[in-house]
Amino acid sequence: MNTEGSISGRGTEMRSYYGRPVIKEPVWTWEIPTYLFTGGLAGTSSVLSLAAKLHGNEKLSRTALYVGAVADAVSPALLVSDLGRPERFHHMLRVFKVTSPMNVGAWVLLGSGGASSTAAVLELLGRLKPVKLAAEVAACFFGPPLATYTGVLLADTAVPVWHEGRQELPWLFGASAAATAGAAACVFLDPADARPARRLAAAAVAVEGTVMHAMELRLGELGEVYHQGQAGKLSWAAKGLAGAGAALLARRGRRRRGAALLGGAMICAGEMCLRWAVFKAGFQSARDPKYTVGPQRERAARNGTRATTKPGEPAGHASRGT
């Protein structure tokens, strides 16, 4: 229970309240990291699909379209099931709030999901080509935001490791989404038709690794949570699976269907692990007060703080803390 100081509170060195967290851990459950994955997959697949269409790769286009549509359909289900009061899911659309990434995300998901499912259905029925095209364009328009806004969703909280990673998270999730979409396509396609998907997946995995590294550098001491506990294991698994999967896909995936399937699956698994790693890291950094108090104390030491007013200080004495 207690950390610093004797439990009787002796000693002025006690810098936390019985070692209890200053902020609350998120209340989100397994649906959210899963949604981070499916949302990214859905968003990027829509883009991949339209790009392939324009490039004349119908098979890739259709596969990506179906994959995207399915992912788009699963995502809202996951979100609703995570709600404390699922029967009130529609309250998300009561308002439009630019200050609320989740609200914006809800609208984006509505657009993306609506568009991709329409497109997919029409594709199946093979009718109303112009409407379908419009839907595909719409899906492609909502796709990229859907794939990246989740980074903002997490960053726009008081969870230290998320908030301090706000620069990288959208990029990390974007790259992860690209890798997932590419890899998923490879799983369902004959290698001959999957070349762009392969290249996308492999490249994305590489970019993702770089971004992750950059983020840990910026986080400094905070970054250690990515090497501890569940988050540590998951990010290790993420790197391993995605890396190996990409390599396999790049070397053998060109010709061998099996290798493509396995490589794609490994990348998808790796990306899922990545989402979970980020998710868990957030909980771990929220749990320990030092990750909240430490950085704030440093900032206050650097720039002063106006949160506290000491005797003799006129209110508003200190330089602006940032």
Next chain:
Amino acid sequence: MQPTGVPAGWEAYGDEKQERVGFFTDTSVCIGCKACEVACKEWNLVPEDGLVWTGESYDNTSTLGANSWRHVAFVEQRKPLHVPSEPEPGQTEDGGRGDGDALRWLMSSDVCKHCTHAACLDVCPTGSLFRTEFGTVVVQEDICNGCGYCVPACPFGVLDKRDIASDRPGSMGHKPDLPASLGTKEDGRVWKCTLCYDRLKGGHEPACAKACPTKSIQFGPLDELRERADARLAKLSDEGWNGAQLYGRDPGDGVGGFGAFFLLLDDPEVYGLPPDPVVTTKHVGAMWENMATAAAVLVVGVAAAFLGGRG
């Protein structure tokens, strides 16, 4: 969003707009009786949430949450209540053993800060959280769908999801207003201090402030409270109180000043409060721009995958 000291959304009330009110909690007169905790639960029908003995001094409430909207912290310290005028011989820095003057017991009633710039309010996707005509921040229990986004958004860890099942035996207070179809599922919504929004509408002061035996919890117009607090701080420093400081009184701080601020006798973190809180949505604009770039690059990246011939 840069701190301006004026709560967004409040101005929009026009004629219905009321004077901004809040709490000044002066911990130098708090006797730790917890009347505020009980008064709050009695008025707001907040459920009893478990009989857990913590051993953390006399604090068995532990933290603010869905079922504790007031929380009295207890900190036992080997530290003199007053700064010794001159260092007494043979007295260690934190006071010699057995020297009663070197023992103090800090008590402080924590509560939602009703920030001028409130992250919970900003991030709420349903508009359940809103800024009232009194400038306070309230969760609307008929709107909240329990998405839980406000929970990690709060820099003070004030809000939490209520997971108490409606049919828990012996539990007092609020019963979730669930549709029968959902049976006795847990409440599932997020709860926090409303600064007794309904009482304010009736012209009554909040339950905790009314009950407080020593008026450690003072309710009133925020500007007036800030003046009172400044005077109080001056008096205490004249009397040589050790570590006296105001917390959240300054509209220039990271959340634009608290609607409920404090006079503490040690640094905020000692009471479990963040030393330099900043509204988490401060960078949301930049984050959107950043995301837009990333999204654009994603499109380019996908396109790039198709370059360089077939095969």
Next chain:
Amino acid sequence: MALAKLLASWPVVRQLQQGDPLGLGPAVQSRRSRSLVPRVDEAEHVVQSICPYCAVGCGQLVYVKDGEITHVEGDPASPISRGRLCPKGQATKSYAQSPLREYKVKYRRPYGNAWEELELDAAMEMIADRIVETRAATWQAKTEEGKPANRTMAIGNLGGATLDNEENYLIKKLLTALGIVQVENQARI
């Protein structure tokens, strides 16, 4: 028309109409929130009372609706408490409505293993009988030295410090007339 009305009640529309573009204030206020009325204002009557716990004697206001207490808070008029209450006094409603509160007589017969139900009237008759019988059987007209005693030493009564003066008055008056002298209360505890 109805549709227009519905649309106008949609907060997204109100955001634009009510100068609350960010949707942080009046635009998102629900009907319930707008029409909130504090419980104390809905009470049918308010009763001035005194806290039942310690002897400080704080004033209480008891709010009643439909024959039930809906809230208890401090009476601002009291010169002693000035409207303030401690956690116990503040919990008076929950005390009066405790989930453990007993509402029916319970009876345990000699050597019995469990409580049994008993009508209040029957219980009163039985208790009256017990007192009359015990008193008759153990009456002490005189002490060993032959001095007047006029008492029974086989019945005792305990309690009073939490009771009203009027109740203590009847207790002492009745038991003195019955020759029951072992009358005591928490005053000693």
Next chain:
Amino acid sequence: MPSLGTSFGRGGATDFQQDLQNSDCIVIMGSNMAENHPVGFQWVMEARERGAKVIHVDPRFTRTSAMATKWVGIRAGSDIAFLGGIVNYILQNDLHFEEYVKHYTNAPVIIEDTYVDTEELDGLFAGWDPEEGKYDSSQWRYEGMETHGAAGQREEGFSPKGEQSGHGGHGGGLHHGEPPSEDPDLRHPRCVFQILKRHYQRYTPELVADTCGCSVEDFLYVAEALAQNSGRERTSAFCYAVGWTQHTVGVQYIRTAAIVQQLLGNIGRPGGGIVALRGHASIQGSTDIPTLFNILPGYLPMPHAEYYGGFDNFMAANTSPTGWWGHFKAYWVSLMKAYFGEHATEDNSWLFPRLPRIDEDNSAYWTLGQMLEGKVKGYVVAGENPVVGNANGKAHRLGLSKLDWLVVRDVVEIETASFWYDSPEIESGELKTGEIGTEVFFLPAATHTEKDGSFTNTQRLLQWHWQATEPKLDCRSELWFYFHLGRMIKQRLQDSEEERDALVKALRWEYPTHSQIQEPSAEAVLAEISGWEIGSGTFLDGYPKLRDDGSTACGCWIYSGVYKDGINQAARKRPHWEQTYVAPEWAWAWPDNRRILYNRASADPDGNPWSERKKFVWWNGEKWTGLDTPDFEETKPPDYVPPDGAEAEDAIAGDHPFVMQADGRSWLYVPQGLEDGPLPTHYEPHESPFGNTLYSQRANPRRQQNQLAEDPSNPVDGEPGAELYPYVVTTYRLTEHHTAGGMTRSVPYLAELQPAMFCEVSPELAAEAGLEHGGWATIYSARSAIEARVLVTDRIPPITVHGRTTHQVGLPYHWGSRLLSSGDSANDLMHMTLDPNVHIQEVKAATCGIRPGRRPRGKALPEFVAGIREQAHARRETAPKAEPADVRETTA
């Protein structure tokens, strides 16, 4: 209480809570006011904010200490040494308020030469009878005068009982009008002032520090603070509670504070006085209108079996020629008229011959002894939980199991009602449900919100509470229960010709009832308490109107006037913002709505205020006037000198403010009315790991011990085996709970705030005994063993006494085996040795042992307790025959 009663004349707090804001120094001792009277404590905080010193002297650093400007930690049970040290400090440095002391106290009075002090008799006063184990107090009296104890204590050999010590109780009477022999210069070797000086001369700062375990500096800080904040311009107040009363010398604790306040001139003045903080809503009321064996309403004594001498002797013995007790007969006859109406007449001596007689002690603990012997058949418990709240809960549970029938009235099923199937003894097998013959009736009670009535609070204020809702189902008020019980019993006996039933038949028992359940009218009862003129039926406006010829009826003379003009004065609720801070129109205070008692003392002998700053009541040339009802005959001038042979109040001089006392003075020295001496003396608690620094007489020789097998004592200092119970244990309450917990452990919002029984120990004790914070500890005495969670804290530091360091264990006593939050009862550890004046148990200072881990379960528990007890006993047997210091009075 005899303490306040014998010192000042009335056994009630001399001041009112709001007036504490006017204090310049407040000493809180024997009380944890911030925790147990939080709302009253706001007035202490007001004083602190105005610059007053707030000093808390207590074994523990509590929430009160946290708010105080100074905390002094002392050993539980050493308060008289500390306060005696203050008396000595004042006298040695001539810091007393000379004019006040000379005119208003009995400092100048010369005492008979038969009086010998403890200083000469090594801890005993003159008159000690080792056979009887009692004092002959006639050796303590004023020179040339026969003195009388207070009412309720006057019949010879009669001793004050009831928490009128702490509550009611009154001063003594002197047997003729002439003033006693005095030395106005306070120089006569046998004058009270000089006796006092000699008695306390050895209570030096060093001795205090050595006995109490505090530092000399801390002691001097308190003494100086009091002296500096008393006098014409300034006043200091004392606040105490059961931390003082629950000792075998409890009454004398309070007496010592009374002496300090008299010497400093702090009684009867704003911001001064002694504030007794009661624990229950109407504990003052339940002694004013007693549910106590030895007194009748208004502290009139119950007639005594042993010393019966007929009505006239009874009157003679209880009527004081001087002071307001001169009207004893009027009070008595009016009560009998209220009780028995036309049946009580001059001819039948107002039914006096038929009234029940009491013995010297028929108090609760005595009754328990009788119960254990099977002599008590029936027991009614209303709103009390003795098996948790009383010392030695186990003895109480065993006692209940020997009854024929038991009635328990409460709002929840408390431990007292469930002893027969749910109690530690059932768990241990010492009691078996199937073998308990007790017939148990549990009757659900109504709460205060379900009935009309008045509480008398800690400042003697009668406050009316109105009914808010109807009690549900079988729930009923005590008023309903006793009224209808009485009605049914009267019915059963109406045709009886038995002698014993005559009084029942004579009983006036008609009260109007209302509502479906036939609830009696509480206001009708209040009217009877207040009284009326029988002929005209007009309501009385105060006790001066009472007559001794049977023409007035009054149920409680000190409450007379509470229903004057037919108006319920206790129900007056004029808001404080419409009145002065004294708020005379809020409710009604006894006597005569006075808020500060003896307030004539707030003026100097000539009737002028001592100072502008402390102006309260003064003589304006024609009459006494000021902020309060003067506690003096309104038109008696300051220079009034009683003529020879003057009687009753006419015998009180114009410069003698203590009108209930026979000599009109407050008593520094109490010639009669106390069982254990005219002056407080430091004695160790019955159970203490230390010897007495001052005398070989270790503990109070007069303390009331029992020979019950169920109540063995721990060996004490000087006795082999004492080392098995090496620590000092003290019990206390928490803000979050109330006494035995029936009203709080049943409330979820309160139970969750303090959800478990715990013990407070210092880090040093934890290390010594191997206790782990947050873990479990077993605490044991010769009576029983309990378990508690361990709270290690600096707030209960070790103390060094006589150069020996020991530890104190703090135990909240709220818990029992039932309700939402349950746990072991601290009182199971405690013994039933009592204060001789008031029969209050000593639960604030005893000894115990402590070890890590949970207590043994089942039959292993009694075996564990007996094991240690026998081990201790064995060591005593085998020890060399050196008589332990205590042996003299343990035989008493």
